[in-house]
Amino acid sequence: MAEPHLPVFQPHIGVDTIKAVVDAFDVGWLGMGATTQAFEKQIEAYLGCEPRRVLATNTGTSALHLALAVAGVGPGDEVITPSFNFVADHMAIRACGAEPVLCDIRDDDLGADPASVASLIGPKTKAIIPLHMAGIPCRIDEIYALAREHRLRVIEDATHAFGTRVGGKAIGAGGDLTCFSFDPVKVITSIDGGAVVVRGQEELAVAQQIRILGIDKDTVERYKNTRAWEYDVLRDGQRYHLTNINASIGVSQMKRVDEFISSRQRTCRRYSAAFRGLPGVTLPATDFTDVSPFIYFLRVPAARRLPFIEALRARNIATGIHFLPSHKFTVAQKWRQSAMPVTERVCEEIVTLPLHSNMPDQLADRVIEAVTELLR
Numbered sequence: 272m273a274e275p276h277l278p279v280f281q282p283h284i285g286v287d288t289i290k291a292v293v294d295a296f297d298v299g300w301l302g303m304g305a306t307t308q309a310f311e312k313q314i315e316a317y318l319g320c321e322p323r324r325v326l327a328t329n330t331g332t333s334a335l336h337l338a339l340a341v342a343g344v345g346p347g348d349e350v351i352t353p354s355f356n357f358v359a360d361h362m363a364i365r366a367c368g369a370e371p372v373l374c375d376i377r378d379d380d381l382g383a384d385p386a387s388v389a390s391l392i393g394p395k396t397k398a399i400i401p402l403h404m405a406g407i408p409c410r411i412d413e414i415y416a417l418a419r420e421h422r423l424r425v426i427e428d429a430t431h432a433f434g435t436r437v438g439g440k441a442i443g444a445g446g447d448l449t450c451f452s453f454d455p456v457k458v459i460t461s462i463d464g465g466a467v468v469v470r471g472q473e474e475l476a477v478a479q480q481i482r483i484l485g486i487d488k489d490t491v492e493r494y495k496n497t498r499a500w501e502y503d504v505l506r507d508g509q510r511y512h513l514t515n516i517n518a519s520i521g522v523s524q525m526k527r528v529d530e531f532i533s534s535r536q537r538t539c540r541r542y543s544a545a546f547r548g549l550p551g552v553t554l555p556a557t558d559f560t561d562v563s564p565f566i567y568f569l570r571v572p573a574a575r576r577l578p579f580i581e582a583l584r585a586r587n588i589a590t591g592i593h594f595l596p597s598h599k600f601t602v603a604q605k606w607r608q609s610a611m612p613v614t615e616r617v618c619e620e621i622v623t624l625p626l627h628s629n630m631p632d633q634l635a636d637r638v639i640e641a642v643t644e645l646l647r
């Protein structure tokens with residue numbers, strides 16, 4: 272008998288989360304409210320990011336757009352980010368009327384290559400968006416050194432890296448602006464949702480206004496589960512706030528975040544131990560200490576990737592590809608970009624394997640058995 276379908280992603284929604292949603296409906300205030308604020312406070316405490324402040328958003332993409340707006344990115348500006356990235360980053364830059372400029376990545380951590388970033392910095396450059404791919408930290412100190420030298424803002428795309436620590440500190444606890452995603456497949460989810468970490472109270476006030484249509488008092492009122500009937504509109508804004516219902520899911524997931532991360536680390540370590548030494552295979556360059564793994568990926572020789580994916584599919588094991596090279600997209604043809612030797616190679620080799628929070632060993636064993644048999 273065929274084994275059941277094994278998906279790449281499997282959100283971990285327990286009875287605790289379901290109860291949290293029912294309780295949130297019982298409160299009767301469905302939109303942004305007190306639970307949204309509770310979620311923000313919980314994230315601040317978890318990251319240990321004081322005096323930085325956390326602002327919850329309705330997606331990770333809106334978190335990126337909001338962060339760019341707070342950084343003052345606008346028409347005529349350029350923002351450097353890897354081609355090896357989800358198109359959400361590129362579209363967030365475009366939403367500001369700015370131009371994405373695409374850099375290459377390093378072969379080890381698959382994050383922005385500081386040399387490639389440096390080669391692209393020009394008079395219009397306003398910010399850099401480095402990505403911590405799969406939860407693995409990129410060379411962030413070198414990116415900050417470049418930013419200091421050229422007076423640029425840095426928006427860390429930590430949508431894959433909620434809970435990853437660098438030098439003993441959570442990503443988001445230091446640095447400039449940081450964005451997270453809590454979409455359905457991330458380590459914790461609020462179904463859709465995200466967050467921006469800003470540098471302090473002043474930026475928080477601006478970000479809160481941009482988050483809700485530029486309105487001055489709405490956030491303060493809604494955090495009391497009430498509405499402001501008289502208000503001013505201070506600036507251009509979006510409708511990017513997170514609802515109480517989504518936040519209630521986030522709050523319940525946050526209570527289990529350490530359990531989710533350590534279970535994922537354990538599965539990743541079992542994968543890496545089993546796959547080490549397979550011919551032509553490159554593993555993630557980490558032992559997963561301090562890494563909050565969003566996905567587990569392998570790199571296989573380009574010519575073997577499609578047959579490998581199909582052979583896994585025949586065994587009902589799903590795979591993914593993170594990412595397609597953005598510089599090849601039609602829309603990207605007019606964007607400035609560096610040479611992409613590493614991006615092009617990695618994009619032909621990379622395969623994402625199933626990784627879930629609290630993934631039963633017997634499911635991971637199915638993957639291990641199939642991969643080792645196919646690639647040995």
Ligand SMILES: Cc1ncc(COP(=O)(O)O)c(C=O)c1O
Nearest residue numbers: 330331332357359430452453454
């Ligand atoms: C690298 C990267 N940045 C940004 C996003 C956008 O996050 P969201 O799906 O919450 O909008 C994603 C989503 O997977 C992503 O992979």
